[in-house]
Amino acid sequence: MPRTFGLDVGDRRIGVAVSDPTRLIARPLSVIDRRIDDAIILLRELVLTHDVDELVIGMPIHFDGRIGTQAQRVEAFTVDLRQALTIPIHYHDERNSTRTAREIIAAKKRKQRDEHDDAIAASVILQRFLDSRRASDFEDDPADFDDEMNSTT
Numbered sequence: 001m002p003r004t005f006g007l008d009v010g011d012r013r014i015g016v017a018v019s020d021p022t023r024l025i026a027r028p029l030s031v032i033d034r035r036i037d038d039a040i041i042l043l044r045e046l047v048l049t050h051d052v053d054e055l056v057i058g059m060p061i062h063f064d065g066r067i068g069t070q071a072q073r074v075e076a077f078t079v080d081l082r083q084a085l086t087i088p089i090h091y092h093d094e095r096n097s098t099r100t101a102r103e104i105i106a107a108k109k110r111k112q113r114d115e116h117d118d119a120i121a122a123s124v125i126l127q128r129f130l131d132s133r134r135a136s137d138f139e140d141d142p143a144d145f146d147d148e149m150n151s152t153t
Contacts, residue, residue: 002053006126008118009074015118017126026126028119040084053087058094058125092129
């Protein structure tokens, strides 16, 4: 079954998260060094390997709603990514995702803290996107949402 990827695009690293096949739960997957020439090729390979049919990229919007320099860098990266992939790409507000990721890491036992916050931040972005999509679906037609939750397929 197809899945959704979430990306936290930074200047040095790209955090990657993947949804479960039902698109209910996001989990951290990996971190890609963005400074290498083949970062987009690696992303394309991950998309194929994990049967991904849509991508969510965290958009770093300022708290006052402005789009700053980092958001422009994410948009430029997305232009290159769109050339390499044929799947839909969505933006999702990533405000506080890194802080939330760091709180998750801090709550883990000390020996489990080896993960980069980038992949966890990507899973926070993806989880928020999945949750907002479900909430939007519910607002559109609560009966459809109820039927979807009760289906066995």
